Amino acid sequence: MQSFYSEEEKAFRAEVRAFVETHLPPDLARQGLHDYHPRRQDQSRWVKILAEKGWSVPHWPAAYGGPGWTGVQRFIFEEEMRRAHAPTADRIGTELVAPVLYTFASEEQRQKYLPAIRKGDTFWAQGFSEPGSGSDLSSLRTRAVRDGDHYVVSGQKTWTTEGQHADMIFMLVRTNAEVKPQAGISALLIDLKSAGITRRPIWTIDEGLTVNEFFFDDVRVPAENLVGEEGAGWSYAKFLLNNERTNSAEVPHTKRDIAQLREIAKIELKNGRPLIEDANFRARLARIEIDTMALETAVLRALTAASHDGGSVASLVKVRGSELRQRVADLADEALGDRGLAICLNPEGEHRMFDDGLTSPVADHGIGIAAKAMFRRATTIYGGANEIQRTLIAKTVLEL
Numbered sequence: 001m002q003s004f005y006s007e008e009e010k011a012f013r014a015e016v017r018a019f020v021e022t023h024l025p026p027d028l029a030r031q032g033l034h035d036y037h038p039r040r041q042d043q044s045r046w047v048k049i050l051a052e053k054g055w056s057v058p059h060w061p062a063a064y065g066g067p068g069w070t071g072v073q074r075f076i077f078e079e080e081m082r083r084a085h086a087p088t089a090d091r092i093g094t095e096l097v098a099p100v101l102y103t104f105a106s107e108e109q110r111q112k113y114l115p116a117i118r119k120g121d122t123f124w125a126q127g128f129s130e131p132g133s134g135s136d137l138s139s140l141r142t143r144a145v146r147d148g149d150h151y152v153v154s155g156q157k158t159w160t161t162e163g164q165h166a167d168m169i170f171m172l173v174r175t176n177a178e179v180k181p182q183a184g185i186s187a188l189l190i191d192l193k194s195a196g197i198t199r200r201p202i203w204t205i206d207e208g209l210t211v212n213e214f215f216f217d218d219v220r221v222p223a224e225n226l227v228g229e230e231g232a233g234w235s236y237a238k239f240l241l242n243n244e245r246t247n248s249a250e251v252p253h254t255k256r257d258i259a260q261l262r263e264i265a266k267i268e269l270k271n272g273r274p275l276i277e278d279a280n281f282r283a284r285l286a287r288i289e290i291d292t293m294a295l296e297t298a299v300l301r302a303l304t305a306a307s308h309d310g311g312s313v314a315s316l317v318k319v320r321g322s323e324l325r326q327r328v329a330d331l332a333d334e335a336l337g338d339r340g341l342a343i344c345l346n347p348e349g350e351h352r353m354f355d356d357g358l359t360s361p362v363a364d365h366g367i368g369i370a371a372k373a374m375f376r377r378a379t380t381i382y383g384g385a386n387e388i389q390r391t392l393i394a395k396t397v398l399e400l
């Protein structure tokens with residue numbers, strides 16, 4: 001793949017790598033190596049280091065503090081971040097909510113919210129899904145009723161990623177039940193400290209905490225927190241979801257996982273020989289690597305294309321990228337067997353250690369692998385389930 005890159009892009013990669021090597025705190029790199037879910041203060045610490053350099057919001061236009069990089073530079077930057085095991089920033093704020101704000105929100109809203117996201121001071125959540133309204137999102141029922149200068153919000157959101165860290169939530173609400181479902185949806189920016197909001201954690205199969213449910217009980221939200229036009233929330237949501245799906249290709253993350261798997265396979269033994277020497281294992285690893293290279297080419301091609309239909313590209317790379325993330329995690333899990341069963345305990349107890357007396361002693365390279373393989377079941381669900389993406393591809397690309 002190196003041939004894809006120009007001399008300038010190679011020099012850019014070297015600059016990023018040198019910066020990360022000298023500035024990434026070693027304790028954060030170690031947490032990232034074991035796929036700790038980064039704590040808010042650790043994300044914020046790293047974002048502040050990047051912000052100082054002007055690199056904390058790679059996707060943003062220069063007018064709002066972005067570095068003005070090309071798509072390929074952003075890809076290289078992400079690759080170097082994952083390679084170094086740097087913590088991810090508040091991705092919902094920086095990659096999903098902020099583009100909606102700088103594209104559709106009022107200038108007052110941009111000035112109010114964007115600087116705090118860029119500096120790692122405010123964290124965001126995305127409140128779309130509800131019980132019964134996931135794939136069929138336009139059926140959502142959380143209501144916002146106008147009352148003078150406020151909306152009064154009642155209902156429930158679920159699967160809210162990073163809700164335990166978030167200060168604000170970008171919410172889809174129903175402001176009109178009389179029109180067709182999509183036309184009655186609006187987008188509100190809600191302060192999660194508002195009276196009437198209850199959060200409940202959802203512990204996932206990896207014994208980790210990244211998703212939550214939120215209950216809204218007559219929450220008063222200033223009307224000035226409406227994004228754009230009332231009733232136009234569905235189009236902002238589609239814009240956000242296209243960004244989410246494109247990001248879910250996660251090629252840099254998969255490449256990092258492949259490198260980690262290669263290391264595991266050099267250490268783990270099969271019939272007394274390193275697993276990496278086993279022909280069957282090597283063939284399976286090669287298949288994943290080839291598919292990842294193909295996806296990488298597709299993503300880079302989309303990033304450098306003069307124009308493309310963003311929606312269908314987003315669905316295509318989402319499907320392939322999310323499946324690859326599962327495949328590499330599953331193979332690593334298989335390579336380790338029960339030696340991969342340990343989960344890192346982070347200081348806030350958001351990940352717990354299996355302590356059942358049955359787990360074998362785990363080598364450093366095995367920490368977190370099984371947990372990762374379990375959580376990766378979610379990649380084909382979040383951002384819009386893959387079955388739904390396949391239907392979109394069938395309609396828009398194949399015209400079936």
Ligand SMILES: Cc1cc2nc3c(=O)[nH]c(=O)nc-3n(C[C@H](O)[C@H](O)[C@H](O)COP(=O)(O)OP(=O)(O)OC[C@H]3O[C@@H](n4cnc5c(N)ncnc54)[C@H](O)[C@@H]3O)c2cc1C
Binds near residue numbers: 160
């Ligand atoms: C880890 C994780 C994080 C998430 N984070 C967020 C978040 O931050 N914010 C947020 O708003 N949401 C979030 N979600 C929710 C996510 O977007 C939904 O789970 C997803 O859209 C699927 O909706 P559902 O869970 O209601 O499943 P359902 O819609 O009930 O689907 C169940 C199954 O049926 C299939 N199915 C449904 N309809 C069809 C159809 N018409 N044709 C074919 N198959 C169909 C689906 O593909 C799926 O396999 C997250 C989910 C997970 C697992």
